[in-house]
Amino acid sequence: MAAAGAVAALAWGEWVNRRWSRALVANGGGAAAAVVVLGYKNPRATANFVNRWRVRAGIRSIGTAAEHETCVIFSGGAVGSSVPEARLMAGYARSVLGFEGRVLLEERSATTWENIANVLPLLESADRIKIVSQPAHALKARAYLRRQRPDLAERLVRAEDYRPGEWLIVKPLLALHGVWTLRGLTADERKPPRRTAG
Template sequence: MRWRAGAAIAGALVLGWGEWANRRWSRALVGHGRGVSEAVVVLGYRNPQATANIVNRWRVRAGLRSVTAHSGDTCVIFSGGSTTGGASEAQLMADYAKSVLGFDGTVLLEERSRTTWENVTNVIPLIEDVDRVKIVSQPAHALKARAYLRRQRPDLAKRLVPADDYRLGEWLIVKPLLALYGLWTLRGLEDDERKNSL
């Protein structure tokens, strides 16, 4: 009986840590932003099949819910090249957004990127004229992209605002694993890039 209580407490602590880490990363390196025009940049994930995989489908949904409801001047940018020679990640995500989710807003595609650094580099020309920029992915990955934008274009990084890619309880069971992976993937960030993160 006592070991069950201990296991339950340990499990709750692990789940709580996963929630805390992901929430914190989702709020790091962002400001409040001003203005009405915005770009929601959705980063792709390896997608060998002919339709959007589960990770890219979730990222599309998170991207679309990140669109500010009252903003009539929003574009959604899907970013990611092809890793298999077929359709690009960007195209697969755009197809899912339009045909399955019924999104009819402005969509732009960035189809050359194969790494997060390239995602950021290649979307810069598409976000230079907007007031607010939201980067959507799993929270640690989005933080990494925001840090890369700060390195490449500090002026544009000042326009970063939070996306809706963190929700309490969403992906609850896998959040501790995402947090562990996040710690590994964020190890290359500088101290000042981590100042608002873990």
Template sequence: MRRRTAAAVVGAALAWGEWLNWRWSRALVGRDRGASEAVVVLGYRNPEPSVNFVNRWRVRAGIRSVSGDGRDTRVIFSGGPVGSRSSEAELMAAYAKSVLDFEGTVLLEERSTTTWENITNVIPLLEDVDRIKIVSQPAHALKARAYLRRQRPDLAQRLVRADDYRPGEWMLRKPLLALYGLRTLRVLDAEERRVSPWTTVG
């Protein structure tokens, strides 16, 4: 009986984490349209001289978010030297090129130390694209989309879904990510958390 109860609790926690991350990945995004796009990959604190686990995953999620053959896509790595001499952007770009063999257009934003600054500093790189994808863990990416909406609502209308949520990925960590996300997303209002009506399951 205890085992069944424990299994049910674990299962409920995993389903809750999965559901919340799914919702966050589909908030403040619009319909896919246009040809050119920018994929903005947000950095995570990286005190080591090599790219850490979180940033490696974010780079992979960013690369898989590139549409088609990538000819009309620029991938923007954003993050300053927080905890290391090398910027987060530099470390992520090096990983994309040397390990993932990414040959598309790469731009670096190397001054930011906060999510608000990430958005402020990449705005000049987004002015002329049709679609904008922001890549991170779902709660963090939603926070960044909300910040873009606050700073430049005209550009926020170009936001579309990135491929930074997949069912089962990070499954055991998703309840913890959900708890952390609930804390960090307290700065958003209800409208900013609302799931876009045209997003699909998956």
């Protein structure tokens, strides 16, 4: 019984995170893309585990074919320390991962709503917009973009912040936290779009 319960919890965590990663996105076209990586509270002078993972997920969201057309936007203010989360993430991307692509920093935000509000001017020229974080948090940010700028929200496409088996053991906990985090979203903001045949 215990083993069956554990398997069920893991399967549920996997399913709900996958579902969130596909909500409020479309199959947008166009060359120019913006990848927005949302910061996480960081009390130290170097990027913590969560921010390091988000940077890696952001870079893999670029896609090799579109790398020269993509701008990575790191967003996050000095919430946990005197150094903005955006700067810590950018430093990790450059110095540890060797990322040499185009980077912009948004260093004032203290909340997810502010993350979106403050990156809006940086998204105007993007044909495709990808928001990177844990799936529930990224979905919340996409919903906020739709509320603040529905025209830009039409350009949202999937990021590579969900992969089967990644974070497997903690996905049920992330899912529980996500259910609580997303309680303010409407039903149509939480579910993936219906796929039409043809």
